[in-house]
C-alpha cells in the first residue's frame with residue numbers, strides 16, 4: 432500500500448479527517464488546507480519494495496465498528512470541575528484535560544504534552560514541555576487540527592514520556608502507530624459526535640468523514656472526557672484502561688477537582704446514537720451486496736465494484752474497509768502493477 436492508495440481510498444474519497452498522522456510519519460507528505468499531498472519522493476517510487484506507513488497508520492483507512500456494549504469496558508466514570516482558577520476561567524467544560532496535563536508535567540510523569548493551540552476554528556497541534564505554555568492549549572477547538580503531526584515531534588524527542596489528546600479517530604491512529612514503533616504514550620480522548628471544517632468561503636461545514644464513525648467515547652484512550660453526562664461547567668471523565676484508571680484515581684486523591692455524579696446513561700445514549708446514525712447513513716444491504724459481488728466475481732478494484740453495484744465509490748470503499756476490519760475481505764496486490772489494489776472475499 433502506498434500514498435496512491437491512501438489518496439484513492441481516503442483523501443479523494445472524502446474520508447480524511449485531517450489528523451496529520453500520515454504527514455508526521457513521512458517527510459514526502461505535506462498538508463495544505465487540510466488535504467495531505469505527496470510533495471516529496473515516495474520510497475516505493477524510488478525502487479524500495481516496502482513502506483506503506485502512511486496507509487497503515489491512517490485511521491480512516493482502517494475503520495472500526497464500535498458496538499453499544501463497549502460501554503461495559505469503562506472502569507471508572509466521574510464528573511469533575513477543576514479547582515484551578517486560571518484553567519476554570521479559560522476552559523469550555525470542567526477543565527479536566529488541562530488539569531491532568533498540568534499534573535503530569537508538574538510531577539514529571541511525562542516530558543511533554545501534545546495538544547492543540549490557535550483559534551477555535553483554525554487549530555493546530557503543539558508540543559508543550561514548559562508548564563508556562565500550557566494555558567495556550569486550554570479549550571475545545573471544533574475543527575480538524577492535524578494534531579498528530581506534533582505527536583511525531585514529541586516522540587522523536589521524548590520517546591514514550593508523552594501524553595496526547597485527540598478525537599476518537601485520531602487515537603485509533605495512535606494505537607496503530609504504537610503497534611508499529613513500540614511506543615506507549617498516555618492517550619486522552621475527547622468524546623465526539625462530529626467535527627467541522629471551514630470551507631473556502633469561510634463557512635463551517637460538517638465533515639463527511641464523520642458520517643460513518645461509530646466511536647463516541649474514544650475507545651483507544653486510556654482516559655476519555657466530554658460534556659455528555661455532566662451538568663454545565665463539569666467534564667464527564669471515564670477510565671478505559673488500567674493505566675488510565677490508576678492515573679484518574681491518583682488525580683482524584685490529589686483533590687484537584689470538585690466531583691459530581693455523572694449520568695452514565697447519557698454517555699451510553701450518545702454512543703448508541705452514533706451507531707444508529709451510521710446504520711441510517713449506510714444501507715446494510717449495500718454492505719451485503721458488496722460482499723456478495725466479491726464472493727461471486729473474485730478480486731475487484733473499487734471503481735469496478737462500484738460500477739457493477741451502481742453505487743458511489745466512497746460508500747462502496749467504506750463497506751470494503753469495514754468488511755476488511757471484520758475479517759471478511761482482504762486486499763490483493765496486482766503483481767504487474769503494485770499501485771493497483773483489488774479486493775477479495777474470504778469464504
Ligand SMILES: Cc1cc2nc3c(=O)[nH]c(=O)nc-3n(C[C@H](O)[C@H](O)[C@H](O)COP(=O)(O)OP(=O)(O)OC[C@H]3O[C@@H](n4cnc5c(N)ncnc54)[C@H](O)[C@@H]3O)c2cc1C
Pocket residue numbers: 521522523524525526527528529530546547548554568569570571572573574575576578596597598621622623624625626627656657658659660666667
Ligand atoms: C471536534 C470535537 C467534538 C466534540 N464533540 C463532543 C460531543 O459531541 N459530546 C461531548 O460530550 N463532548 C464532545 N467534545 C469534547 C468536549 O467539547 C470537551 O473537549 C471535553 O469535555 C473536555 O473538556 P475539558 O474542559 O476537560 O477540556 P480542557 O481542559 O479545556 O482541555 C481540552 C483539551 O483538548 C484539546 N483539544 C481541543 N480541541 C481539540 C481538537 N480539535 N483535537 C484535539 N485536541 C483538541 C485542547 O488543546 C486541550 O488540551 C468534542 C470535542 C471536540 C474537539
Ligand code: SF4
Pocket residue numbers: 432433434456457458459460469472473474475482483484485486
Ligand atoms: S514513503 Fe512510505 S509513508 Fe511516505 S508516501 Fe511512500 S509509502 Fe507513504
Ligand code: SF4
Pocket residue numbers: 437441442446447448449450451452453454467485488489490491492
Ligand atoms: S492519516 Fe489522517 S491526515 Fe492522513 S489521510 Fe488519514 S485521516 Fe487524513
Ligand code: SF4
Pocket residue numbers: 448598599600601623624625626638640641642644645646
Ligand atoms: S466523528 Fe469525531 S471521531 Fe469520528 S471521524 Fe469525525 S472527528 Fe473523528
